[in-house]
Amino acid sequence: AQSVTQPDIHITVSEGASLELRCNYSYGATPYLFWYVQSPGQGLQLLLKYFSGDTLVQGIKGFEAEFKRSQSSFNLRKPSVHWSDAAEYFCAVGASYGGSQGNLIFGKGTKLSVKP
Amino acid sequence: EPEVTQTPSHQVTQMGQEVILRCVPISNHLYFYWYRQILGQKVEFLVSFYNNEISEKSEIFDDQFSVERPDGSNFTLKIRSTKLEDSAMYFCARGSGGPGETQYFGPGTRLLVL
Numbered sequence: 001a002q003s004v005t006q007p008d009i010h011i012t013v014s015e016g017a018s019l020e021l022r023c024n025y026s027y028g029a030t031p032y033l034f035w036y037v038q039s040p041g042q043g044l045q046l047l048l049k050y051f052s053g054d055t056l057v058q059g060i061k062g063f064e065a066e067f068k069r070s071q072s073s074f075n076l077r078k079p080s081v082h083w084s085d086a087a088e089y090f091c092a093v094g095a096s097y098g099g100s101q102g103n104l105i106f107g108k109g110t111k112l113s114v115k116p
Numbered sequence: 117e118p119e120v121t122q123t124p125s126h127q128v129t130q131m132g133q134e135v136i137l138r139c140v141p142i143s144n145h146l147y148f149y150w151y152r153q154i155l156g157q158k159v160e161f162l163v164s165f166y167n168n169e170i171s172e173k174s175e176i177f178d179d180q181f182s183v184e185r186p187d188g189s190n191f192t193l194k195i196r197s198t199k200l201e202d203s204a205m206y207f208c209a210r211g212s213g214g215p216g217e218t219q220y221f222g223p224g225t226r227l228l229v230l
Contacts, residue, residue, distance in 0.1 A: 036221070043207060044159070044221040045159060090159060094217070103149065103161035103172055 002027050004091050006107035013081050014115045020077040021110050023091030032094040033074040034104065035065055039087045047089075049114045050074060061085070118209050128228045132197050137225045139191040139208030143186065147211035148191045150183065152176070152204040157175035159207065166213070171219060198229045 003026045013019050025031055032051055038045040048059025065076045074091060087110045092104040109116040123138045139148065143173040150162040165183050180202075182194045195202055205226050209219040 034218075043223040044209075046218060046220065051217060092159075094219075103164055103174070104151070104159075105161070106159040108158040 002093060002105050003106035004093050006089075006091055006110050008110045009108070010111045010113065012113040012115060015083050016080050019076075019078045019081045019112070021089050021091075021112070023074045023076065023107060025071050025074065025091070025093045026072065027093050031074075033065075033067060034092040034094065035059065035063070035074075035076050036090045036092060037087045037104075038090065038109075039063075044090065047076070081112075081114055083114045083116065086098070086112055088112070097113055120208050122180055122206075122208050122223035122225050124225060126226045126228075128230065129198055131200055131229055133200040135195050137193045137195075137206050137208075137227070139193070139222060140189065141191070141210050145210040145212075147213045148183075148185075149209040149211065150193050150219075151207045151209065151221075153207065153224075154201075154204040162193070164212070174193065188209060198227075200229050203227055203229045 005024045007022050034049045035047040037047050039046050046056050047063050048065055050057050050067045056064060058064050063076055063078050066073055067074050076089060088109045090109045091107045094104050121140045127135055129135050146167055148165040151159050152162055153159045160176060161174050163177045163183055164171045168185055180196050185191050193206060205224045207224045208222040211217045211219045
């Protein structure tokens with residue numbers, strides 16, 4: 001069965017420090033992978049996605065993620081965190097076979113807190 | 117720039133009452149989705165809707181739920197007889213279709229069933 005695991009429920013980093021949020025997926029075919037961010041009281045905003053090609057993908061707000069098939073991972077990184085990055089981050093996998101409109105399967109999310 | 121707007125932003129209802137949540141795309145789209153997020157839990161897929169028909173639904177989407185696009189614009193999720201456990205944030209998303217499509221989410225409707 002398809003699934004997404006985000007092993008860290010809550011992470012706290014200092015402003016200016018680097019960040020890595022972990023995501024592991026279980027999917028039989030080639031996955032399409034996404035990272036979304038949710039600020040308090042807001043909807044889900046797409047940060048980046050992996051579709052094919054280069055395994056290192058760049059997103060908005062200075063985020064990047066690397067797809068590692070051998071590790072079934074798609075970790076999100078940012079070299080220097082800003083206070084405004086405090087939010088909840090969701091990793092998701094989408095269906096990749098034709099004919100399906102591809103519902104997204106989400107992980108449970110990682111809440112990021114940023115210390116001044 | 118919002119891709120999708122949702123109304124209402126908040127709704128409080130009594131158990132057993134019907135609720136209708138609305139999703140209004142900014143431009144003309146064909147692929148729509150409803151997801152829900154119970155407080156403190158992950159976002160869960162409910163249903164996908166393409167060309168005015170349900171294309172896929174999860175086990176959560178039982179007979180209490182229905183979706184339609186009554187006027188060719190608004191996309192609605194109806195819960196016929198709400199239960200306490202229906203309390204959640206409900207997100208509408210629109211997609212471009214096809215494998216690996218990106219889904220753009222609305223701000224959500226927070227539903228509280230008392």
